[in-house]
Amino acid sequence: MSDALEKAEAAAREAAQNTVNVEHIVAAVLAAQQAQRQPAPQHQCEHQHKPRRSAGEWLGIACAVCVGGVGIAFASLALAILGGTAAIVVLVLRSMWVDFQKRR
Structure with a gap:
């Protein structure tokens, strides 16, 4: 029976390790999806444009x-x-x- 107990413990350790690995993979996939959803910020001018003169001016x-x-x-x-x-x-x-x- 101790052999079965050792096998069960080994399986439990492997399952726990697999769970941690799966959590890391899911976090990486979610981060990649989030990065794809957010568009890159467009470059905007830092100076102020003067308004153009009207015909009356x-x-x-x-x-x-x-x-x-x-x-x-x-x-x-x-x-x-x-x-x-x-x-x-x-x-x-x-x-x-x-x-x-x-x-x-």
Whole structure:
């Protein structure tokens, strides 16, 4: 009977070892399934994108550029008139100076 008892004990040890091995295999399979279910995280940009300008904003910018261009044109015209006037004044004063020098 002790031979049967030893065989039973050996079988019980082997069954216990098989149970531990089966538990490890099941845990590995479950972990693999869980990894397959979760999609890999997609790469996302870390910087902030600026919102694009609307048509109204572009229209406002275009109007501002036009008004600025007209202002620059009038300023240039005013400088040209001022330069011409200054040249005439200088010529008149020079002519007066020459006449004044001749009278002396």
